[in-house]
Amino acid sequence: MSRAVITRADYPAAVLAPSPNFGPRPEDQPVDMLILHYTGMPDDDQALAWLQNPKSQVSSHYFVHQDGKVLQLVAEFARAWHAGASSWQGVSDNNSRSVGIELANPGHNHGYHAFADAQLDAVTDLCRHIIKRHRIIPERVLAHSDIAPERKEDPGELFPWADMAEKGIGHYVRPEPLGDGRFFQAGDQGEPVAALQAMFGLYGYGCPQNGHYCDVTAAVVRAFQRHFRPARVDGIADQSTIATLHRLLAVLKPQA
Structure with missing residues (x-):
C-alpha cells in the first residue's frame, strides 16, 4: 500500500486537505465502522491544522466545516488516527476498521452548541456515501464516546442521532420517556x-x-x-x- 498522501477524493464533493498522519490498514480487515467526532477546539481552522500537523499524531478521513464544506484528509483505504484507545464488541483497534469524520464544533469545554443545518446536510450526504460503498450496517455507525466512553464525549448529546436514523444513518429507537422507577448508580452492586x-x-x-x-x-x-x-x-x-x-x-x- 502506498504511503503517499491522498491525491484523489473518495467522496466527490470533498476538497483535498491532506494530512500526513496515517498508516496502512491490515490487508484482511474490511472497513465496517463509521465513527463521528467533534473537533473540540474553539477555533475550527486551528482544529484542522492540528489534524494536519505531523506532531499531533492524530487525523481523520474527513473534516466537515460548520458551513458544510467537506475536506478529505486521509484516503479511505488508509488507516487514519482518530479513534485512539477504544473498544467495541471486544475489538480495541478500531482505527483499522473504521472511517472517521470530524465535525467542526468547539465541544463541551469551549462552548458546545447545536450543529449547523448546512453542516448536518453535508455530513448526512457524506455518511450515506461511505455507508453505501463500504456496506456498513446501522449499528456500526457510532459516536467517538461510544467506543471510548471514559475519555470522550463527542459528538455529544446535541448531535441529532434520531434525525440521522430517519435518513438511513445509524441504529436508533424511540427512547423511553423520563420517569420514576428503580435505577442503578455509583456504589450499587449485585x-x-x-x-x-x-x-x-x-x-x-x-x-x-x-x-x-x-x-x-x-x-x-x-x-x-x-x-x-x-x-x-x-x-x-x-x-x-x-x-x-x-x-x-x-x-x-x-x-x-
Whole structure:
C-alpha cells in the first residue's frame, strides 16, 4: 500500500486537505465502522491544522466545516488516527476498521452548541456515501464516546442521532420517556448490576462485567445516554435508560 498522501477524493464533493498522519490498514480487515467526532477546539481552522500537523499524531478521513464544506484528509483505504484507545464488541483497534469524520464544533469545554443545518446536510450526504460503498450496517455507525466512553464525549448529546436514523444513518429507537422507577448508580452492586453490564456488553460497549456500578460503568451509561437517550445525561441507569437499551437489543439484527 502506498504511503503517499491522498491525491484523489473518495467522496466527490470533498476538497483535498491532506494530512500526513496515517498508516496502512491490515490487508484482511474490511472497513465496517463509521465513527463521528467533534473537533473540540474553539477555533475550527486551528482544529484542522492540528489534524494536519505531523506532531499531533492524530487525523481523520474527513473534516466537515460548520458551513458544510467537506475536506478529505486521509484516503479511505488508509488507516487514519482518530479513534485512539477504544473498544467495541471486544475489538480495541478500531482505527483499522473504521472511517472517521470530524465535525467542526468547539465541544463541551469551549462552548458546545447545536450543529449547523448546512453542516448536518453535508455530513448526512457524506455518511450515506461511505455507508453505501463500504456496506456498513446501522449499528456500526457510532459516536467517538461510544467506543471510548471514559475519555470522550463527542459528538455529544446535541448531535441529532434520531434525525440521522430517519435518513438511513445509524441504529436508533424511540427512547423511553423520563420517569420514576428503580435505577442503578455509583456504589450499587449485585446480580442486577451484572445483568445490566452484560446488556451493554451485548450491544457492543466495553463495559466491565463485575457486578459493581463502577466509574467505567457510569461512563458507559453516559455515553449511551448521549447517543440514545439525550434528554438527561447523568450516568445513572434509570428506567428510561434501561428500557431504551432493551428496545435497541430487541431490534438488533444477528450478525453473520
